[in-house]
Amino acid sequence: MTTTTLPGKILIVDDDMDVLRAARLLLKRHFGQVDFERNPQKIPYLVSNFEYDVILLDMNFTRDLSSGKEGFEWLDRILDIQPTAAVVMFTAYGDVEMAVRAIKAGAADFVLKPWENEKLLATMQTAYNKKNQQKEKVTPPSPVTNNTSSIIGNSPAMLAVLDTAARVAGTDANVLILGENGTGKDMLARHIHQLSHRSPHPFVSVDLGAISESLFESELFGHVKGAFTDAREDRVGRFEEANKGTIFLDELGNISLPLQAKLLTVLQNRAVTKVGSNKAIPVDVRLICATNRNIQQMAAQYLFRQDLLYRINTIEIQLPPLRERQEDIIPLAEHFLQLYSSKYKRPVNSLHESLIQQLLTYDWPGNIRELQHAMERAVILSQGKVLQAKDVFVKNPVQETQLNTGYNLEEMERNIITQAMKKCNGNITEAAKELGLSRAALYRRLEKYNI
Numbered sequence: 001m002t003t004t005t006l007p008g009k010i011l012i013v014d015d016d017m018d019v020l021r022a023a024r025l026l027l028k029r030h031f032g033q034v035d036f037e038r039n040p041q042k043i044p045y046l047v048s049n050f051e052y053d054v055i056l057l058d059m060n061f062t063r064d065l066s067s068g069k070e071g072f073e074w075l076d077r078i079l080d081i082q083p084t085a086a087v088v089m090f091t092a093y094g095d096v097e098m099a100v101r102a103i104k105a106g107a108a109d110f111v112l113k114p115w116e117n118e119k120l121l122a123t124m125q126t127a128y129n130k131k132n133q134q135k136e137k138v139t140p141p142s143p144v145t146n147n148t149s150s151i152i153g154n155s156p157a158m159l160a161v162l163d164t165a166a167r168v169a170g171t172d173a174n175v176l177i178l179g180e181n182g183t184g185k186d187m188l189a190r191h192i193h194q195l196s197h198r199s200p201h202p203f204v205s206v207d208l209g210a211i212s213e214s215l216f217e218s219e220l221f222g223h224v225k226g227a228f229t230d231a232r233e234d235r236v237g238r239f240e241e242a243n244k245g246t247i248f249l250d251e252l253g254n255i256s257l258p259l260q261a262k263l264l265t266v267l268q269n270r271a272v273t274k275v276g277s278n279k280a281i282p283v284d285v286r287l288i289c290a291t292n293r294n295i296q297q298m299a300a301q302y303l304f305r306q307d308l309l310y311r312i313n314t315i316e317i318q319l320p321p322l323r324e325r326q327e328d329i330i331p332l333a334e335h336f337l338q339l340y341s342s343k344y345k346r347p348v349n350s351l352h353e354s355l356i357q358q359l360l361t362y363d364w365p366g367n368i369r370e371l372q373h374a375m376e377r378a379v380i381l382s383q384g385k386v387l388q389a390k391d392v393f394v395k396n397p398v399q400e401t402q403l404n405t406g407y408n409l410e411e412m413e414r415n416i417i418t419q420a421m422k423k424c425n426g427n428i429t430e431a432a433k434e435l436g437l438s439r440a441a442l443y444r445r446l447e448k449y450n451i
């Protein structure tokens with residue numbers, strides 16, 4: 001087995017923590033950086049924001065265990081986002097037919113589980129070398145994808161945020177990021193992790209809003225086999241997964257008081273106890289939390305535990321909404337213009353003055369995510385080299401007044417969501433995009449308004 005260390009950046013996506021651990025341990029000795037992710041829903045975010053040399057992708061996530069269908073769907077998504085991505089498929093049920101199909105569908109290669117270390121390593125090295133030769137030949141380095149997250153922000157408000165982030169990154173202080181939906185809380189959390197001494201270790205992101213009350217403990221702290229009916233195997237929780245690294249708890253303001261108490265115990269003891277076990281396992285994690293809710297007010301109303309708040313908000317970073325960082329709107333629009341014109345191979349490369357005015361006067365309720373989606377749609381539909389105001393769809397005030405709902409905010413939100421769901425024929429992913437919300441955030445609202 002060759003022992004060369006390549007500078008490459010690898011991503012492993014598999015829902016089995018043991019597989020992730022073992023594959024990472026092996027590959028870490030031979031590649032510069034090895035990230036892993038258990039939740040395939042994070043793939044679009046990771047592939048769009050970080051340039052991976054090779055992605056090792058499981059064929060079968062929990063939804064259906066052996067057809068490989070899910071793996072093919074994720075392979076498509078990855079190639080959609082990054083057509084030159086080198087994806088090695090990882091399968092426990094591999095047969096020649098599935099391997100051939102994966103390669104026809106654009107995968108670089110495949111490896112069967114259980115794997116032989118030499119075979120896995122050789123396949124990953126070949127995929128890496130091929131990808132790099134290809135890179136040298138065809139693609140000049142892209143200005144918008146680099147090895148770190150490309151946070152755009154030159155406004156005084158963002159410079160202050162980035163300054164605080166850089167200072168706090170060097171410490172192990174707990175950080176609470178506050179900000180509206182789509183302001184970049186997730187991105188900032190990853191940025192802090194990357195700047196910290198924990199960066200060689202995992203960054204584990206957990207969307208608390210998307211975890212049901214009953215699965216909270218098992219997801220976060222793990223469970224032992226037999227702890228409950230569906231617990232067929234031991235499961236490593238997200239805290240343990242993040243050991244030595246950073247755990248990012250998003251949508252923290254959404255968890256119930258009993259769950260807040262459980263979280264507090266873990267933070268106080270710096271140890272987790274798996275469901276069904278009574279053994280405490282020490283964990284060494286840096287905690288970053290985020291919420292779009294007014295958590296101080298929630299604490300004042302006894303909806304959020306004050307003692308938990310004290311523990312998580314050693315440093316508080318407020319991400320300003322996009323409308324309060326006007327200076328960032330055009331650089332961000334240009335960043336997304338470049339990103340999507342290169343992704344969709346469109347000739348469009350600049351913004352017309354009329355569009356610049358439109359972007360600056362709109363108030364971006366969905367923040368950067370809304371701007372990103374508006375630019376993506378516009379680039380796809382664009383015809384010339386210059387993007388015009390008419391190419392970019394933003395909700396205008398007339399549409400809002402047509403809602404005729406009075407000034408009840410909840411009522412307005414309900415109406416807007418109902419309209420978006422109708423427009424997208426009930427497709428949650430599309431409607432969430434349209435509204436500038438994450439899928440989890442939309443789900444919560446659908447539940448809240450009983451839509």
Ligand SMILES: Nc1ncnc2c1ncn2[C@@H]1O[C@H](COP(=O)(O)OP(=O)(O)OP(=O)(O)O)[C@@H](O)[C@H]1O
Binds near residue numbers: 180183437
């Ligand atoms: N400063 C930035 N520069 C470039 N892209 C950004 C920036 N901030 C956010 N983005 C992009 O905007 C999108 C939304 O950001 P992100 O998911 O981090 O927001 P969020 O505040 O966590 O959203 P939510 O509250 O809905 O979970 C992402 O695709 C992210 O890459």
